[in-house]
Every structure is written in C-alpha cells, then in structure tokens.
Amino acid sequence: MANPSAKILTLSALIAAASTGVSAQDHTAEINLGIGRILFGNDLDDTNNYHLGLGLPISDRWTLEVVANEYDADAQETGVDVRGTQYRLDALYHFGDDQSWRPYAAFGAGDQRLSPEGGDPSHETLLNAGLGLKNRFARNWEWRTDVRLFNSLDEEYTDVVFSTGISFLFGAGETRRATPAPEPVAAPTVIEEADSDGDGVLDSKDKCPGTARQYKVDSEGCVLKLTETVSINLAVKFDTNSAVVKEEYMSDIRDLATFMNQYENTQVTVEGHTDSSGADAYNKTLSQRRANSVRDVLIQRMNIEADRVTAVGFGEERPVADNNTVEGREQNRRVVGAVSTRITVNETRD
Incomplete structure (x- = not known):
C-alpha cells in the first residue's frame, strides 16, 4: 500500500495545479470545521467524527477541498478502541446561482488509516460521493451539511456519513463581476391621465381614490x-x-x-x-x-x-x-x- 504521506503530497499537488488560471470568484478560499456521525458498514460501532477542510473555488460552480477527518470507534467483537484518520481530496459541484441557499454534489477519494489499540495500523483507499446544502448567513460565514457514502476499495464495505459544519470564506465580497452594459434607454412614452375609480376626477387631482361609482363626488373626488x-x-x-x-x-x-x-x-x-x-x-x-x-x-x-x-x-x-x-x-x-x-x-x- 502506498505511504499515506505520499498521498497527502499528491492531493496537495492536485490542488495547486487546479489553482492555475483560477478566475475571480465570490471568495478566494475557505476553511471548514465540522462534526458528523458515521454509520459503519464494517465491524466497528457507529461513532462521531471531526473534520477540518481547506477549499479552493476554481469556478462559479466547482470547488476543490483537502479534508482531514478523525474518529475513535470500538470494534464490535473485541471492544478494542480503533482510531481512524482520513485524508482525502473532494470536488464539490454547486447548483443554481443563489448564494443564500445552494445545494451541491460532492465526490472524492483519499486514504484512511485504522490504528487499533495495541495493534498494527492498516491503510485503505476510500471513494466517496453524496449531496449537501450550503447557507450563506453572513458575508464571510457559511453553514453546510451533507450526507455521503464512503466505499473501501480494499475491504469492499460502505459507510454512511452525516456531517455538518461552519466555513469561513476568505476574500468574500472583495471581488465583483464585471458590470453589464446598461440597457438602451427607450424614448419616453406619453401616458394619458387616468380616472381609476371612474368618478369623473383624474387620479392626479383625486384626494379620495377608490370611491364607489354610485356616489356623487366634489371636485377633489370625495363623496358629497x-x-x-x-x-x-x-x-x-x-x-x-x-x-x-x-x-x-x-x-x-x-x-x-x-x-x-x-x-x-x-x-x-x-x-x-x-x-x-x-x-x-x-x-x-x-x-x-x-x-x-x-x-x-x-x-x-x-x-x-x-x-x-x-x-x-x-x-x-x-x-x-x-x-x-x-x-x-x-x-x-x-x-x-x-x-x-x-x-x-x-x-x-x-
């Protein structure tokens, strides 16, 4: 199995390569801190996890993220404590243009290290995919939540992970899109004055608009x-x-x-x-x-x-x-x- 340090270097290199030629976005980078719940598909008891991510927007819809994830779980049969550590590279595709509420799809790959107490650690390659939702509740702050499936290519099991977290957006609001050219101004249209309530007094002089038609009115449109x-x-x-x-x-x-x-x-x-x-x-x-x-x-x-x-x-x-x-x-x-x-x-x- 490849050394996990080498995998981390590879993921970082991919992020750096993707940043070449990145156009100006709503923000330049983001850092995400969150928690989640893992429903294991192997012989570990379900547990909570903690993650830290660094994201880089590469277009209006695409963001690349490097994520570190850690958890402690007990083996079901032996009760041995197992520490899990993940390092992965994810891609997020965002739907729609509304920055307040924005759904997204996520997928990625990475390395997982399992370290049982008193035993030798092992490594697995994980693929993940899922759906999530982001909410921009302040200019530089964002809440996000998602659900994903994590599949082990080495052990052939699938975990389900629910997570939520807070992101800080660097440079949010500092760059702006190009202002579109103004629309041609149409020639002014002459509008005839109206008598909306039909009382015989033009709207511009009517001090009692909405008068019922069965009533007599004075010169200001008010009922006599x-x-x-x-x-x-x-x-x-x-x-x-x-x-x-x-x-x-x-x-x-x-x-x-x-x-x-x-x-x-x-x-x-x-x-x-x-x-x-x-x-x-x-x-x-x-x-x-x-x-x-x-x-x-x-x-x-x-x-x-x-x-x-x-x-x-x-x-x-x-x-x-x-x-x-x-x-x-x-x-x-x-x-x-x-x-x-x-x-x-x-x-x-x-």
Missing part, C-alpha cells in the same frame, strides 16, 4: 354628504279603564326599539292619554299608568336603556277626537311617542 332627518311614530290603543298593552301592538313597539338601537343618541317620551270618562284625577293617574306600561315594554322586553325612555301622563287634557262618540273615545285612549334624529349619508347619483 347629505344631512337628513329620520323619524318613527308610535301609537298604542287601550281598552276602557285599562293600562294593559295589547299583544297586537308589540310589533309597533319593537319597530320603535329597533330604530332607537340603530340611532343610539336618540331618546323617546311616551305620552299617555284617556277619554273624558271618569274624574279628571283618575284619568290623570290612568294615563300615567298607560305611559308607564309602554315604557316597561321598551325597557324590560326590548332592552332599551331606562334613561332613554320617559313616560308622561296627560289624562284627558289632549283629545284627538270627539269624546261624545264611541269611535272618538277609542281614539283618545292612547299612548303615543315619536323619535327623530339628524343623520349624514353619502349622496348617490341619480
């Missing part, structure tokens, strides 16, 4: 506002000498509550009235009870806040029909309320 009054009326009728709210009026009271919930700044005064039957004082009290009944429905069943509802009884003081007729007295036995508020809405196109 319209203030208007909205209102709702309530009228609840009662039987003679009764303050009970009939179920048939619940939907009308619910409509009033919905209106008040929609416009939260509103308040309502419900006014109770009677016909002229009975004494004035009794009618005053009855009208107040009727107003209170409607107020209680709004608060307790419709969940309107109590401070937004006021109840007032007017007795027979404000008739709306003739108390001398049955129909008139029916019209006068009532509770009424009205709510209105001013709102601002967007003005729409015709």
